[in-house]
Amino acid sequence: MNRIILILFVSIFSFFGCSQAIQEEDNEWAIALHGGAGGDPGNMSQDMKDLYERHLLEALEIGQRMLENGSSAVDVAQSVVVYMEDCPLFNAGKGAVKTIEGNHELDAAIMDGSNLKAGAIAGVKDVKNPIKAARLVMDSTQHVFLIAEGASAFASSMNLDIVNNGYFSTKAREEQLERIVNNAENEDPRGTVGCVVRDRDGKLASATSTGGMSGKKWGRVGDVPVIGAGTYANGLAAVSGTGHGEYWIRRVVAYDICAIMEYRGVPLQQASEEVIFGKIDPMGGSGGGIIAVDKDCNISLVFNTGLMHRAWAKSNGEYGVGVLKGEEKVFNINN
Secondary structure (H helix, E strand, O other), X not given: OHHHHHHHHHHHHHHHHHHHHHHHHHOOOEEEEEEEEEOOHHHOOHHHHHHHHHHHHHHHHHHHHHHHOOOOHHHHHHHHHHHHHHOOOOOOOOOOOOXXXXXXXXXXXXXXXXXXXXXXXXXXXXXXXXXXXXXXXXXXXXXXXEEHHHHHHHHHHOOOOEOOHHHHOOHHHHHHHHHHHOOOOOOOOOOOEEEEEEOOOOOEEEEEEEOOOOOOOOOOOOOOOOEOOOEEEOXXXXXXXXXXXXXXXXXXXXXXXXXXXXXXOOOHHHHHHHHHHHOOOHHHXXXXXXXXXXXXXOEEEEEOOOEEEEEEEEOOOEEEEEEEOXXXXXXXXXX
């Protein structure tokens, strides 16, 4: 009898010990975000770099707080992107670039890696926060992708904030379009925003939002809302990209990284570098980068341009921010 009791005690202790280990593992989280990539860091003043870093860290803090409180990866990714859509520094939401006709046409996508559900919108002109509309497409319809007036009508029916197209304008975007119209210079189309998350339950999500390419024509849509191109998440990794959309659609960049991991069993960083450095040609006009996180909380920030606005954090206390290539500020709240 004593032997039976002892065996039961050991079994129960082992069960709860294992459960505790699983719980501790599930408490781990990781997050990364980007505010676009570009090729010429020479135009970036120190004051402007400091301004970008401050807003990147503010967006990151939103995600950190939510993850520490147990929020889901999808909720965190959306909330971080909403902050960046509301910040006029970035080419998403307020501050989005203009079309050649002088309007704003916005795209966004979100994906839940736990169930492969996704939502996307493109070419909307009046939805204050496009990522919210993309989320509702994912959660409240049987569809994945809505466009233009239909997407706007759906957003309005779901009581999202609808604004005049002029809301998205800034002085900088007005001047940018004027330069394009006058053929004064080639514009660097950076500013797309994105966020990837691994939450405490081990679930992954990706969200991306953009105003597209400055001076675009004919209702052009880039990679951001195309699931698998600029936005993708599954059970292995979540990826958000920023670059020349046409090239990224052809390369199916975000999915390609996840596929390399799945089919060849290579780690996240290797897969990311293989795609961005081996398959994307920056000299051919397809420069850009990705942020990604995998199921084990590894983070990848890979870009083949001179800069990418980026920030990241992990549950172990590590976090960082960077703009120019090779220049990153890394911190640890435990030190």
